[in-house]
Amino acid sequence: MEPFRIHVADEVLDDLQARLPIRDGPTRYRHRLGQGTELDWLRRLVSYWAHEFDWRAWERKLNALNHFTREGIHFVHQRAASGRGVPLILTHGWPSSFLDYVDMLPMLEDFDVVVPSLPGYGFSPRPLEVGINYRYVSERWHRLMTELGYSAMVRAAMTSVLGCRRSLQWTIPSR
């Protein structure tokens, strides 16, 4: 169990900044859902990203949490204020990240909360082999929670398309 701290190198952020401007855009067709992102919205978002967004502020906010890595899995661990709460593991979906749950953590002080990054997301590299499916993730989650000292747990998942099906399948190995 290795403590983990987020720090993105200056040159990475500088490179991002240099690539951000949208110099050309597709022709402005009359937009309708299903034809891709609306161009004006995209330009406004990217402009905010380039000129107002402060990643260093997010780093400070995120580093106030307890981050760890274990066998390639990055996770945030917040113990209950009482010292021992109901273990709760929160799983993000696609195209999301562990950031989805950051604002929720202060409201879950009754729980021992673990928020991992799925393999291949954020700070959890994806194994090179194929077949990294829900079963694989479920077993990794189970092992992680066991190593944290939790013999039984509650799992929660917010997913995008596959919805509840994924989270339900992940509950199968639970006891």
Add this chain to the structure above:
Amino acid sequence: MGSTSPHWSRTSPQGGRRGALRHGAFVPRSEPGLGRDGAGLQRDPVHQAADRRLWTQRLPGGLAAYLGEKWHSWSDVTPPDDFLCATLTLYWVTQTITSSMRDYWDNRWYPVDPKYVGTPTAFGVFAHQTVPRASRRARIWSACTTSSAGQSFPAAGTSPQLRNRRDRRDLTAFFRDLSSGHRTVG
């Protein structure tokens, strides 16, 4: 789900039926039918993640366009810009959009056997989610909360504090019912 019911095309792992990404060339648009019910993703050539890497990992604007389309399609409330940019930055600095998309390929070709779930289970139902399949797999316990307003992204609403309080309330209610032996549907 109407005309955009789930559809899994039978293609080889190497090639897309639609041919939109032949020869490694990307098509910087969404496929027709990427729908509000999310089923459209299953028609998305997202499985050819290595090809999308060409633009989503070299152009942050391309990454924003691609994910922005998902955020719009799968949310009824556009998440705050600051949250979206933090998510985009995380994907960008870790260069993980391609590896994240492999979820769909791996679970398509290495599927997990569907089984009924014996573990006490609760699920929240939000707008733009494909719930019926999931509900059929949880017969033992279900604490089901339906929200007409919501999205697939838990902290992505314009009022995340309100949304998070609702999530915590539902979670607490589930444990209360579980410990008292009541089944809750409603």
